[in-house]
Amino acid sequence: MRTGLEGDSLLRKVRLILGAxxxxxxxxxxxxxxxxxxxxxxxVHRVATEMVGVGLLNRHxxxxxxxxxLFELGQRAPRxxxxxxxxxxxxxxxxxxxxETVVLAFPGDRHVVFVEKYFxxxxxxxxxxxxxxxxxxHCGASGKALLAFGAEAIREDVMASxxxxxxxxxxxxxxxxxxELEQVRxxxxxxxRQELVVGYAAVSAPVFVDGVAVATLTVxxxxxxxxxxxxxxxxxxxxxALTRDVAPVxx
Numbered sequence: 099m100r101t102g103l104e105g106d107s108l109l110r111k112v113r114l115i116l117g118a119x120x121x122x123x124x125x126x127x128x129x130x131x132x133x134x135x136x137x138x139x140x141x142v143h144r145v146a147t148e149m150v151g152v153g154l155l156n157r158h159x160x161x162x163x164x165x166x167x168l169f170e171l172g173q174r175a176p177r178x179x180x181x182x183x184x185x186x187x188x189x190x191x192x193x194x195x196x197x198e199t200v201v202l203a204f205p206g207d208r209h210v211v212f213v214e215k216y217f218x219x220x221x222x223x224x225x226x227x228x229x230x231x232x233x234x235x236h237c238g239a240s241g242k243a244l245l246a247f248g249a250e251a252i253r254e255d256v257m258a259s260x261x262x263x264x265x266x267x268x269x270x271x272x273x274x275x276x277x278e279l280e281q282v283r284x285x286x287x288x289x290x291r292q293e294l295v296v297g298y299a300a301v302s303a304p305v306f307v308d309g310v311a312v313a314t315l316t317v318x319x320x321x322x323x324x325x326x327x328x329x330x331x332x333x334x335x336x337x338x339a340l341t342r343d344v345a346p347v348x349x
Contacts, residue, residue, distance in 0.1 A: 108145065108148075111135075111137060111141065111145045112145060112149060112154070114135040114136075114137060115131060115135055115137075115142065115145060115146060115149065115155075116154070116164070116168075117135075117208060118130075118131050118134035118135050119163070119164050120209065120232055120233075120234075124163055124164070125158070125161050125162065125163045126161065126162055126163075127160055127161045127162075128142055128143055128146070128160060128162075131146065131162065146162055149165070150162070150165075152167070153165045153167035154167055154168060180344075181202070181204070181213075181305075181312075181313055181344065182202065182213060182214050184340060184343045184344060185202045185214060185305075185313070185315070185340055186214070188315060188336045188339065188340050189201075189202055189214060189215075189216045189315070190216055191336070192216070192315065192317060192332065192333065192336055193216035193217070195332060196317050196319075196329060196332065198317050198318060198319035198324070198329075199215065199216065199217050199317070199318045199319065200215070200216045200315065200316065200317055200318070201214070201215050201216075201240065201314075201315075201316045201318060202214035202215075202313060202314070202315060202316075203240040203244070203302075203313065203314045203316060204312070204313050205235075205244045205248055205249070205252055205311075205312070205313075206232060208234075208235070208255065208256075208259075209232035209233060209234060209235065210232065210233050210234070210235055210238070210240045210241045210244060210314075211232050212232070212233075212240075233264075233294060234256075234261075234262065234264070235252065235256045236256060236261045236268070236269055236270075236275055237264045237268055237290075237293055237294045238290040238293055238294035238300060238302075238316075239287075239288040239289055239290035239300035239301055239302035239314075239316050240288070240300070240302045240314045240316045241288075242275075242278060242279060242282055242288035242289075242290070242302070243282060243287065243288040243302040243303065243304045243311060243314045243316075244304070244311050244314060245275075245279055245282075246279040246280075246282035246283050246288065246304075246311075247282075247283065247304040247306070247310070247311035248304075248310060248311040248312075249310060253279075257272050257275070257276070261275065264293065264294055264295075265292055265293060265294065265295065265296045266292075266296075267291060267292045267293045267296075268293045268294070269293060285330075286303070286334050287301055287302060287303045287304075287330050287333060287334050287337075288301070288302045288303075288314075289301055289302075289326055289330075290302070291321065292321055297320060297321055298318060298319065298320060298321055298324075299318075299319065299320070299321040299324040299326075300316050300317060300318040300319075300324070301316065301317050301324070301326055301329045301330050301333050302314045302315065302316035302317075302333065303315050303316075303330075303333040303334040303336065303337030303338075304337055304341075305337050305340045305341050305344060306341045306344075307341075307344055307345070312344075313340075314337070315333055315336050315337050315340065316333070317329050317332075317333055
């Protein structure tokens with residue numbers, strides 16, 4: 099339980115409210131926001147009203163969703179913009195080569211953020227559409243690659259939090275997840291076998307800056323046809339190439 103939140107700053111409360119939204123809950127009512135943030139309903143209502151006024155939230159009746167201003171601000175971040183531009187040819191090449199959907203993802207605050215997608219000619223990007231926006235780190239290939247090779251603080255935070263189930267195959271045991279991450283480090287890529295979306299699998303490779311994963315390239319497709327042995331070398335090669343491109347313009 100969080101303590102002392104009523105005395106926290108307005109920015110802290112804004113951060114808690116923004117963090118309450120996730121892919122499985124893109125629209126939340128006042129009671130649910132209060133439950134997730136552990137703030138009083140009156141506090142949530144007051145702060146959320148201010149957030150609506152400045153474009154951080156949209157309100158539909160008594161329910162709220164994230165505002166478009168957040169997306170606009172995110173696109174202005176130098177690293178986000180530069181990485182998207184540099185990743186574009188690799189995403190296109192992977193989509194053409196594998197004929198599957200390809201995703202560029204960044205580590206967000208407690209979630210993996212999908213920032214760019216190239217849809218498969220065969221699958222129409224169904225799996226990616228179902229997980230639009232943000233997903234928990236412990237679910238899926240992108241998150242596991244970022245946990246294995248990314249910032250230690252993110253990994254510690256995830257391991258200390260409940261690992262909620264998304265499908266029957268989601269890893270919810272911290273010890274099992276840590277063992278999986280060690281395997282990811284040894285092989286250089288992560289695999290998702292229906293852990294995020296039932297019926298879909300993925301292979302993900304990290305993109306590094308100064309030895310820390312700051313993004314991933316991920317190929318997503320139906321589980322029955324996703325050949326990890328064929329895709330892993332292609333995805334990891336693209337990750338290494340994008341890492342080399344990013345190095346001269348890091349920061």
